[in-house]
Amino acid sequence: MSFSNDLLTWYDKNARQLPWRSFPSPYRVWVSEIMLQQTRVETVLPYFERFLVRFPDLESLASASQEEVLRVWEGLGYYSRARNLHKAARVILLEHEGRIPSTAPELERLPGIGHYTAAAIASIAFGEPVEAVDGNVKRIYSRILALQEALGSTRFEKTIEDYAQSVLPPDRPGDFNQALMDLGSSVCLPRQPLCLACPVRDHCLAFKQGVQNDLPLRVKKAPIPHYDVCVSIIQVDGKVLLSQREQSGMLAGLWEFPGGKCEQRDKSLEDCLKREVLEKTGLEVSTGEKIGIFEHAYTHFKITVHAWYAQPFSPVPIKLPEHLRWVSCLELPILPMGKVARLISNQIYDIP
């Protein structure tokens, strides 16, 4: 039997039961594929259910505010996905009469949909015969071929692309792409692949040569940088000061406690806090009780966040710039925040 036949036979018996597979409408497939970018299925499941309850269709998503969408997305991370999903819903409503485009090239023109996601949606929701090749699929194919080229090199990418095209069955492209996703997450694992349980073992050169644990070949990565960040919980008249991040870049549009990254010129963490708060809000503060230390890892760097209560000793201006807002305890849960800001927010029980 061919590689694709063996894989599909296995998939027919072992496919994971997932909510977007039970009712694979284009809208549900699209939302699931955006959520699955850089995120494991197990993590996505509760967010998918919650999102679909609040935004059951394209119209409800397009008519929501960005803040609402971010709030429902909160905790899933990579917030540009939520903003782009929201933008794309509006584009589809205005420019495609509310119908999600059915081909990969059209899908790729929408905000937040790259080459892989377009192929996944087009093949799963519309049966277009296009191969969806992400990091998991590259790992599988590099092992099948026992590819001795470094991941990311031109020759590696070209070989994988050619192979992916050659094995895609035109009659079941969506199932085939999903079968590869399942194989990558449950059998052909990054470390210690479960070769003895693998449905395509007979096609796998790496297994035959005993080199599956060494593939794909990787060039050594530079160490991930780490930053200390200091933030302040400034309370006045029962309200706490929040700052909204810019509308582009990391965590765009989310709310956080004023502060920022330590610099070499800061003699201590407290100095960093005072300087950052002054630069970001115009307020001079003294530090009070420390709330805690929070560690968080993003894709390209890690942070340690130090959080203090802080008291302004310069007069607080009545009119604040647009990115600053005094917020009551009741409003805190409503505003969208990143993971660390939410952890800190959950610890503020006691606003006088």
Ligand code: SF4
């Ligand atoms: S035999 Fe092993 S290395 Fe080869 S595809 Fe299967 S799980 Fe991956």
